[in-house]
Every structure is written in structure tokens, then in C-alpha cells.
Amino acid sequence: MGRFSFFCMSMLFVIMSFFSCKEDHAIAYDVILKNGNVIDLETGIVSVKDIFIKDGIIEKLVIPNDAEHIAATKVIDVTDQYILPGFWDNHVHFRGGDSLLKANRDFLKLYITNGITTVRDAGGDLTAAVMAWRDSIASGDLIGPTIFTSGPKIDGPNGTWAGSLEVTNKSDIAIALDSLQSLQVDFVKLYDSRITGENYLNTIKAAEERGLITSGHMPFTVTLDATISAGVDAVEHLYYIMKGCAANEAAITSQLVRKEIGFWDAMPLLMAGYTDSVAQKTFANLKNHDVYVVPTLHIGETLSYLDETNHQNDAYLKYMDTDIVKTYAGRIQRALNASEEQTRDRKALQQFFGVLTKSLHDSGVGLLAGSDSGAFNSYTYPGISLHKELEQLVKTGISPLEALKTSAYNGARFLKKDTDYGQLKANNIADIVILNGNPLDDISQTQNIRMVIKEGAVWEINNLNKQLESLANDNN
Numbered sequence: 100m101g102r103f104s105f106f107c108m109s110m111l112f113v114i115m116s117f118f119s120c121k122e123d124h125a126i127a128y129d130v131i132l133k134n135g136n137v138i139d140l141e142t143g144i145v146s147v148k149d150i151f152i153k154d155g156i157i158e159k160l161v162i163p164n165d166a167e168h169i170a171a172t173k174v175i176d177v178t179d180q181y182i183l184p185g186f187w188d189n190h191v192h193f194r195g196g197d198s199l200l201k202a203n204r205d206f207l208k209l210y211i212t213n214g215i216t217t218v219r220d221a222g223g224d225l226t227a228a229v230m231a232w233r234d235s236i237a238s239g240d241l242i243g244p245t246i247f248t249s250g251p252k253i254d255g256p257n258g259t260w261a262g263s264l265e266v267t268n269k270s271d272i273a274i275a276l277d278s279l280q281s282l283q284v285d286f287v288k289l290y291d292s293r294i295t296g297e298n299y300l301n302t303i304k305a306a307e308e309r310g311l312i313t314s315g316h317m318p319f320t321v322t323l324d325a326t327i328s329a330g331v332d333a334v335e336h337l338y339y340i341m342k343g344c345a346a347n348e349a350a351i352t353s354q355l356v357r358k359e360i361g362f363w364d365a366m367p368l369l370m371a372g373y374t375d376s377v378a379q380k381t382f383a384n385l386k387n388h389d390v391y392v393v394p395t396l397h398i399g400e401t402l403s404y405l406d407e408t409n410h411q412n413d414a415y416l417k418y419m420d421t422d423i424v425k426t427y428a429g430r431i432q433r434a435l436n437a438s439e440e441q442t443r444d445r446k447a448l449q450q451f452f453g454v455l456t457k458s459l460h461d462s463g464v465g466l467l468a469g470s471d472s473g474a475f476n477s478y479t480y481p482g483i484s485l486h487k488e489l490e491q492l493v494k495t496g497i498s499p500l501e502a503l504k505t506s507a508y509n510g511a512r513f514l515k516k517d518t519d520y521g522q523l524k525a526n527n528i529a530d531i532v533i534l535n536g537n538p539l540d541d542i543s544q545t546q547n548i549r550m551v552i553k554e555g556a557v558w559e560i561n562n563l564n565k566q567l568e569s570l571a572n573d574n575n
């Protein structure tokens with residue numbers, strides 16, 4: 100071998116090792132979002148970044164650098180658009196029996212088209228189907244949000260909701276929790292229609308001893324302090340918080356225990372009993388025990404005004420299966436049957452809940468945005484209702500940033516999923532929503548969606564609209 104050919108061979112070797120070396124280190128990304136305004140939900144800081152996504156995970160966020168050549172399957176220019184974690188609806192229901200299975204499954208599309216990449220299912224009677232959907236969504240066979248579920252609710256005998264687990268003593272409680280644990284539910288949901296105060300508190304204590312996350316309504320026959328002491332992790336709806344803020348809570352509770360008054364009779368009495376010093380103690384107690392509160396203001400507003408709002412032209416009605424719309428009749432009839440006084444009380448209560456929400460927030464109590472959408476909850480449509488809830492939160496005086504935090508950020512923290520979800524940062528799951536406008540200036544911009552990314556899968560707005568159209572056509 101002459102010197103020249105030896106030189107050539109060496110050069111070739113150097114060049115080859117250079118390329119193979121480069122190949123080793125070059126990562127081909129699935130998606131790069133270029134030049135977007137990334138909203139940091141923790142600080143409220145908006146900064147222009149490129150987001151790199153691979154295998155459904157956010158690999159990194161970096162300051163844009165055009166000189167750097169990067170290989171990616173899809174590079175998407177999102178200049179002047181606003182990027183935040185996919186929304187979480189922290190209170191939804193899948194329910195209504197097997198005849199509504201398809202109708203409930205259709206809700207999954209409504210969540211994704213509204214940028215909701217995770218829902219917290221607060222209990223129903225379709226657990227087996229919900230678990231199957233959850234798995235199909237995870238494997239990419241079904242379009243939908245990540246589902247965290249309580250499975251069936253826990254209540255007393257003959258409770259309001261079909262499929263609930265009935266407890267009447269400590270051994271029932273153990274059996275119910277065993278079954279929920281074998282279902283591998285994400286939290287335990289308690290309901291208050293028939294469960295006794297004692298069994299309610301014992302269920303929370305037993306669940307906490309097993310390390311489970313609990314959330315619930317609260318029977319009016321127990322006090323909020325007792326529920327917090329038992330270890331509840333979240334309180335759904337504000338009735339129970341209001342009860343804990345009333346100076347007359349003990350007296351009203353005794354009346355309820357003696358069955359002299361009922362749940363709705365107690366409401367105006369407790370509202371009148373609201374006392375700031377008691378409320379401040381209650382807020383501090385909630386905060387010190389890390390108890391989250393789910394205000395569900397939008398559904399409260401919707402149900403409080405059923406007597407005067409005409410919903411027949413609601414844009415979302417066309418996406419609802421007619422059998423879902425039939426389930427709306429019960430609450431509508433109850434609203435129409437209510438006395439003038441009851442109707443007035445309900446509206447006053449709704450006003451009061453707005454003020455209460457702001458006070459809770461100001462006291463540092465963690466809030467969760469939840470719509471309570473699902474069958475039977477009249478005109479509280481899956482998807483859009485979460486955005487309406489965010490608007491309601493801002494209407495109370497909470498800042499748009501703080502309202503946004505109550506969705507994905509707090510939702511992930513509450514369910515202890517915040518190592519994977521809730522913020523746009525490296526190693527988190529790539530659940531992302533891209534908006535055309537800045538939601539920090541105007542919360543209604545959360546509805547101005549350009550694109551949704553679910554575990555790295557990109558849904559452009561025209562694809563999302565096609566999904567909506569197909570639902571509308573299905574229901575015609």
C-alpha cells in the first residue's frame with residue numbers, strides 16, 4: 100500500500116467515524132414547536148421557546164436558535180401563539196347505563212377538541228367501559244383524554260347514583276375499598292345521598308390509612324372540621340365549604356340529624372350564618388391540611404338559571420346524543436317545580452358561591468377547575484364547560500393565570516401525577532394546547548385553539564373540527 104492510498108484510507112476512516120459518531124448523537128425528534136410563547140404556569144412568565152417532542156415526551160424547551168440544524172418529522176411554526184399544558188377537567192362523569200355507552204364514549208372526542216387532555220372521572224356506573232377506554236386511549240387506539248377515575252362512588256344503601264358501592268358498617272367499608280383497590284382506581288369518591296355521617300368519616304379514615312386519595316360530597320349530618328380531620332383530600336362543590344363557614348353550623352347540623360330540616364332547607368340558613376372569623380379559621384384548616392376545593396361554578400350557574408335561560412340554541416346541543424339530552428329532563432323539571440322562594444334562594448346561593456370561591460383562593464386554598472359534565476347534568480356539555488368554568492373563576496376576581504393553574508397544574512398535584520403532568524418541562528408527557536391568543540390577557544382565549552397535542556400526537560384545528568362535525572352528523 101502506497102503512502103497516498105494509506106492516507107486516503109485513513110481519511111476515509113476518519114470521515115466514516117465522524118459520520119457514525121454524528122449518527123449516534125443525532126436525535127430525530129417527532130415534533131418541534133418553533134418560536135411559540137410558552138406560558139410558565141408556576142411563574143406566569145411568558146417566553147419564546149422551541150419545544151422538542153419525542154416518543155410522546157417533552158425532551159427539551161430551548162431558546163430558538165436558527166443556526167442549529169435539527170432533524171424532526173414535523174416542524175411546526177407557532178410564532179405569536181400561546182402554549183400551555185393540555186387542560187384538565189377535574190370533575191366529569193361517565194354514566195347512565197349500558198344504553199348510553201356510545202354516547203359517553205363520544206364525550207372523549209369533545210374533550211380532545213376542547214384541548215382537554217386529561218379528565219378526572221368522579222364516579223359512575225360504567226367503570227368497566229371507562230377502564231377499557233382508558234387503556235385504548237393509552238395505546239393510541241381511541242381518541243380521548245387520559246382518564247383518571249374513581250370507579251364507582253361510595254354511598255349508603257339505595258344511594259342516588261346507580262352502581263355506587265353501599266356501606267353500612269366497617270366491614271362493608273373494608274370490602275368496598277378492597278374492590279376499589281383491585282380495580283386500581285386513582286382516587287376514592289364519596290357521595291352523600293344515603294351514607295351515615297359515621298360511615299362517611301370511617302370510610303375516609305380507612306381510605307387514608309391505605310394511602311388512597313379521597314374526595315367527596317359531605318353528608319350535612321357531619322361538620323366540615325370532622326371531615327378535614329378524617330383526612331379528606333378534596334371537597335367537591337361549595338355547599339360543604341359554606342357549611343363550615345357558618346357560625347350556626349353545629350345548630351343546623353343537629354337539626355339535620357334530628358331530620359327537622361333537609362339539605363336544601365339548610366342552605367339559606369347556613370348562608371345567612373356565614374361569619375368571617377369562622378370562615379377564616381375554616382380556610383386556614385383547609386389550607387393546612389392541603390385539602391383542594393372543586394367549586395363547579397359553571398354547572399351551578401347553569402342549573403340555577405334553568406327557569407329563565409333558553410338552551411334550545413346552545414351550540415353544543417348538536418354534539419349531544421339525543422339520549423343524553425333526555426337525561427337533562429329530571430333537573431329541568433325540578434327547577435320548574437321549585438317554588439319562587441326556592442328559585443330565588445338558589446340564585447342567591449350561586450352569587451354567594453362566587454364570593455366564597457374568591458375568598459378561598461385569597462386564603463391560599465388550592466382550587467380545582469371541574470365542570471361536572473356528563474349525563475343528567477343538564478346543559479353542562481363535556482369539553483366546552485371546562486372553559487366556562489375558567490371564565491367563571493375569573494369572574495370572581497381570580498386572575499387568569501391563577502384560574503389556569505386550577506386546571507392542569509393543580510389537577511396533577513392533587514392526583515400526585517405532577518412528575519409527569521401539569522407543566523411544560525423536560526421529561527413531562529407532551530400533552531399541550533396551542534392557542535391563537537393570550538389567555539393571560541383574556542381567559543376566553545382558552546377556546547381559541549389552534550392545535551392540541553396528546554402524548555406527542557398532533558391535532559390541527561381542521562382535524563378537530565372534523566371530529567366535531569362527525570359527532571353532529573351522528574346525532575342528526
Ligand SMILES: [Zn+2]
Pocket residue numbers: 190191192221471
Ligand atoms: Zn359530579
